[in-house]
Amino acid sequence: MMKEALVVCSDKSLSAGITVWDIETGDHLLHIPTCASPPHGLVCLRNHFLVASQIQKQGSVAGGAIFIWPLNKPHAPLRNYPIEATGPLCCTKDGLYLAGGTLSGKVYVWEVSSGRMLKCWHAHKKALTCLNFSSDNSLLISGSNDGEIRVWSTVSLLDMTDFQSVTSFLHAWMEHQSSITGLLTSDISSSVLISSSLDGTCKIWDLISDKVVRARAFPLAITAITLDPEERFLFSGSSDGRIFVNTLDAGLEEENVVLSEEQSSMVLCGHKGAITALSFSLSGLFLISASEDCTACLWDVRNWAAIHNFSHKKGRITNIVVIPRSLLLPRMENLHKVSFQFRVSPLDKYPQPECTAKRSVTLLPKYCSLEDDHLMSGFQITDTMNQQIMDLEQDRTPEAIQMKVDTSVERRLWATSTAKHVTEMNKHLRSRLLDLMQSRLSCPLEFSTIGKRRQFGASSASPAGMNAENIQHTSLDLMQ
Incomplete structure (x- = not known):
């Protein structure tokens, strides 16, 4: 069975950092310093990178920060400083795009490989608390502090024709009465969305009919939710530390059915404070x-017993992520074993103008070998690419000179071939011209012979005696 690691972080202070434990043994594996992330602010990017938004100090007027750590080299983060503080983060399943929500209600979308900011728009009137892509990456779902949920088309977010255009949402719901604390999409049915709120309710939405098909009410605020891998049960963490386990029941036969706490199938008790995050192991x-x-508590799903507790003395845990333990191993020194690393670039601080975005060319591949001397050397930016292109255009490099030589050779071969073709055409035309001249010279002689033969004929003694048939034959002979 694959070994797994539990990654947690706090929002207390930057010195708390990220802590990594072995899930089964509880052994401390790694500590990454300088990280303090708000709820929903830590994601694993395609099992190669950890990405975390950083909390902003009280009263600070500076911008935000997003740190990216390669899992095989976690002490060399790529630091990004967006224009404003970022809260929740999410990425597409393929790891190509990263989205972040802010306190001002804006959402930013970046292309990970190039770092280019694809979109920035005012998504909500209040601060964003949750952000998540659908299981098929076709939708971006956002939740705010005032209880509103909005659904956006991913295709429209990737349209770079106008950065300043207002992005239209597909759905907007105000069914919750308080801050959104969780947004889940089903891997089995892409039309199912599950939301939770501090108003003590969990709601199941049908994205096709744009309605709530199930609602469950609790006497306490629901602070976190998750689904089991088979999506049979919904786990709802509350503000008093209890975890309610309910059958998901996402059937669409009945609409807007409200279930009470007494109908819960099971309650897990093992914490003394509000639940901040819930997740399942990869297995x-x-x-x-x-x-x-x-x-952090580890529960065995076979008997629902708490089998291990992880103590994080550096502050409350705001985020948990489960990763394969093998990802923490350093890069292989054996050159015969080649593996590939997903590439990321520094994130743009501002949207690039339309003309600049169209001119820039991303030449970097999406993967690079782990055998590179320095992983950070892969963090190249578009300016470097543009400089290389300019050098080629102005013949400053050996490659440019070689390209120029190759072009000259190709042009010379083309000119030679064209000259041969023109010469052959000239010979053919001269030959045709000589044939025509000979034909014209022979026509008067044939006419004279015909006239003499018909002048001394038995039927007529003069040219006036030629009939119409003879004249027609004579004309045909002249034409030939």
């Missing part, structure tokens, strides 16, 4: 819960 055998009591 699906364990449920992991995090709490404001600075602990």
Whole structure:
């Protein structure tokens, strides 16, 4: 069975950093310094990078920060400083695009490989609290502090024809009465969306009919939600540390059915503070819960017993991510074993003007070998690419000179071939011209012979005696 690692972080202070444990043994594997991330601010990018938005100090007027750590080299982060503080983060399943929500209600979308900012727009009137791409990457779902949920088309977000255009949402709901704390999309049915809120409710939405098809009410604020890998149960963490386990029941036979707490199938008790995050192990055998009591708990799904507690003394845990433990291994020194690393670039601080965006060319491949001397050397930017292109255009490099020589040779071969073709055409025309001249010279002689033969004929003694048939034959002979 594949070994797994639990990644957690706090929002207390930057010195708290990121802590990594072995899930089964509880052994401390790694500590990454300088990280303090708000809820929903930590994501794993295609199992190669950890990406975390950083909290902003109280009263600070500076911009935000997003740090990116290669899992095989976690002590060399790529630091990005967007124009404003970023809260929730999410990425597409293929890791090509990263989205971040802010306190001002704006959403930013970046292309990971180039770092280019593709879109920036005012998505909500209040601060964003949750952000998530659908399982098929076709939708971006956002939730705000005032309880509003909006659904956006991913295709429209990638349209770079106008950065300043107002992006239109597909759906907008105000069914929740308080801040959104969780947004989940189904891997089985792309039309199902699950939301939770501090108003003590969880709602199941049908994106096709644009309606709530199930709603469950609790007497406490729901602070985190998750689904098991088979999507049979919905786990709802509350503000008092309890975790409610309910059958998902996402059937669409009945609409807007409200279920109470008494209809819950099971309640897990193991924390003394509000639940801050819920997740499942990659194997699906364990449920992991995090709490404001600075602990994370590992639950065995076969008997729902708490088998291990992880203590995080550096502050409450705001985010948990489960990754394969093998990703933490340093790069292989064996050159015969080649692996590939997903490439990221520094994120743009501002949207690029339309003309600049069209002129820039991304020449970097999406993957690079781990055998490179320095991974950070892969963090190249578009300006460097443009400089290389300019050098080629102005013949400053050996490659440019070689290209010029090759072009001259090709042009010379083309000129030679064209000259041969023209010479052959000239010979053919001269031959045709000589044939025509000989034909014209022979016509008067034939006419004279015909006249003499018909002048001394038995039927007529003079040219006036030629009939119409003879004249027609004579004309045909002249034409030939």
